[in-house]
Amino acid sequence: MARFSGIRQRLLGRAPQRTLERTTTHEGGAAFVRDARSDLFLLAAVNMVGQDSFYEGAGERDERFRRLVHAVTVQDPDWVARFVPFLRNEMNMRTAAVVMAAESARARRDLAVLHSRPDPATTSIRRMVDSALQRADEPAEFLGYWWSRYGKAMPKGVQRGLADAVTRLYDERAVLRYDGNSRAIRMADVVELVHPTPRAPWQSQLFRALLDERHHGDRSAPQEEVRALSARDRLVRLAPAERHALARLVRAGDAAATAEFEAATAGQWEWVRSWLGEAPPADGLTPAEQWELVIPLMGVMALVRNLRGFDEAGVSDEVAATVAAKLADPDVVARSRMFPYRFLSAALEAPSPRWAWPLEQAVRASTAAVPALGGRTLVLCDTSASMSTPVSQRSKVQHVDVGALFAAVLACRGERVDLVAFASGWEGVPVRPAEGVLRTVQRVRGRIGAVGHGTETAAALRASYAGHDRVVIVSDMQAFADARWGRGASVSTAAPAHVPVYGVNTTGYAPAALDLSERNRYEIGGFSDKLFSMIAMVEGGRDAGWPF
Template identity: 50%
Template sequence: MSKFNSRSAAAVPAGPVRATTRTPVATTHEGGAAYLREQRGDLLLFALTNMVGEASFYESADERDRRFRDLVHDVAVEDPEWMHGFVGWLRDAAGMRSAALVAAAEAVYARLTLGLHGGNRALIDAALQRADEPGEMLAYWVATHGRNLPKPVKRGVADAAARLYTERSLLKYDTAAKGYRFADVLELVHASPAADKPWQGPLFKHAIDRRHGRDETVPDALRTVAANRALRAEADRDPAVLLDAERLRAAGMTWEDVLSLAGPRLPKAELWASIAPSMGVMALIRNLRNFDEAGLPDEVAETIAARIADPEVIAKSRLFPYRFLSAYRAAPSLRWGHALDRALTAATANVPALPGRTLVLVDTSGSMSSRVSARSAVSHADIGALFGVALAHRGAQVDLVGFADGHFAHPVTRGGSALRDIEAFCKRNGEVGHGTETVAALKAAYRGHDRVVLVSDMQAFRYAGQQAGNLSVSDAVPASVQFFGVNTSGYAPAVIASGTKNRFEIGGFSDKLFTLMELLARGRDAGWPWEG
């Protein structure tokens, strides 16, 4: 009788993040059994949580930045093709601006240091997707590596400038607050206007002229810039022109500019009503409190809410799901709640509806209380609650459990509000202590589920149970059961033996990697996300 070659034989699905060891050879920051990852997977998980220059619970900002640079240097030299795909995907699909920029800069620096020249220009260009980012790249390079700009850096930045610089981006991003303005970029890298943009030559010249105070006239080709200048001059005499929404849009006026020009001369509610049609989703949800405090009329609020709730608008915005949780908490009134709830649902559309029974275990330990970044009020515990609730709302049979020193089961309202469920879960943080007894929680909560999803920073305590040695998190679940680790912090020790049968690790703040979870859950291989 054949032991292996039977009709039920099937390939084991493989994910992109692999452990380099099949048994624990390291420990977490809290002493739990851990594995080492292959460098590219390590870099992927780290980049998806790396805000750059930000400390985490277990690492200082300098330690995190140094570890990130070291990983980038090694991978860029060993696998430049992978690095190019990674940088472009990290900036575009994953939405990590600073991490992508630093990855590109450090990859090129490492390669040039070793005399490796192919593909460096394209690496720089791939990381720059917004018009303020060419200046960001130059500022980072000069501050980190000095004023000598290698040709690949200059040419990559020049490519991005020709691709990204427009009249509206000039008006929005070319401000005196920037150390490197559009003109500085253009003069340093000698960017040439794009051949298919006849207006870009006049735009480049005007950017340089206004940087040096000689922009008395606006070139005829720059209609938006001219309209902006005319509207500003008119607003000095008659601020009421700022209530014309169509003129604001035609003049490329930002909401910050309009509020500054109007000052106290116009009612704030009327101003917001005229600005709102030109504002992007991120600007809208950041200003919900301002709308309420200004007394914005309900009919205007309804049009804003409709845009926030539009799945197509949310998909194009590429905002992290936690932005809608943050906006929900900041909004004083209830009139935005339903729209934000629908926006969150749209922003987590990639979270799969998994068949069978799923245990979702969310870390509520002390380390998870640290904030995502210094500018954000959202914590890693909030991220865990968000993804845990999102999975529970998608799944037919989901048991949602929080854990620290102990654990608690948390009910999810069928057909209810995801935001309310998240808030209810978050209120239980600290209920069962502040430690990270991950293994104990898994052993207590697992009851024959078809799969387990762990959302955590993965810094488990050493297991003090009856088993000999230090039982790993990965081994706390039967080997026949699919086990997904959703990593919120990107620390180097790995508690999931990813790459072994039924063990997978994903991470970050975006829902994009849940596409990988669905593929793996259905028994299909999932390669690097940018490979299709």
């Protein structure tokens, strides 16, 4: 972790984001309009697609995202083409990257066909589409999105990009994990539409097996080319008692049973749980034994989502220790590319003491890019009502939780940090780094409602600022009008001009509470710790360009 000295009135770097003219926040406070690139960058970093937020419905939010993609593509298609893989691979925004690639490809097609303008981009549509797709179910997801928006006709570049992704991503493990009768668009449909070029004989046989099953209900490819698919078929035909008998042999270390089991499961623990059934035979595996069978197959995301289930089933301390070791391993956490809030969610859902320290270690590892700020730092964390919406419909984690987590990491890692929770009022939050990030998050969450429900950002900043070297505001940035200084007074003016003020935007609304065209005013956003790399750069006196 980098450490930055707190030297007053030092010359900081510039960030690429800019604001243009004045507007108001959703709550009527003074705000600014970002330029299109800045607005798209911030929204994409937090856009779960198809999700309501406090001030925007899902349809309105998705349409704003599409408009921004089209507008920036017209301005600079190569900028969007570079952003797509960064959004997917570094910011880990899977669906947003798919939508951005599709809409940018459409915008470039419209320029060529409807407006007879040559495509000025140096990055082809084919390459951009391919770069957006990093998981084997994503070509079908892209196809489903395109069909829902524009019908089944698609430009050659889109088709070829999908074909490249299929060739790169489709193998037997991918088929066993992501293909199934419940999916509206099967892998065979994608293969049939985009005509990928197989990279080896085994993949040619795999494509044939997919098509045979789709059209004829069976896989007639030679067994030696699709061993995993054949092994899966054999296991599916076993009776419940036979399935549990095979599972017991695997637990006992039987080599033949283990080879058959590993070939058929291909690391797909969810399938194993379903295959064993919810009502096992009398001599079948107990719930704890079933979990212990599949835990070695589970990735970090699956583990943290099921910690409570492990406890309720009575998983042994020995197996639980292997889970804890994975969560505590910074390399394993880094490879998982999970958002830090996932570990906070696990801590809230599984309060068993045996997971507390491993999850604390996982949180620290997943926020490694958050800098250790030197000098005195004021961190303001928004706990207002507008922060109470979940980050997605499938998550219990709210934006206030994401904000509290980043605020707590900054507070525990910095040299001298004053942490303040604010809404209509404000209150200091004790920071004891030795107690850990998760305990600090709980203290911030304990102020929800206790300091009101509005968003009096400027008043909280003025009341809390006491000569700090910098200010960090973690919020959706939709401040109320300043009751003391009037509607024209923005959050930007609530701290001295020479003091850096960083807005950490958790939601990506269009109005910006900070004037980013002024020196020492910055805004970042996202659910990944990568968003803090800009702070590290500008604190070091370097200009921070777009990170791609």
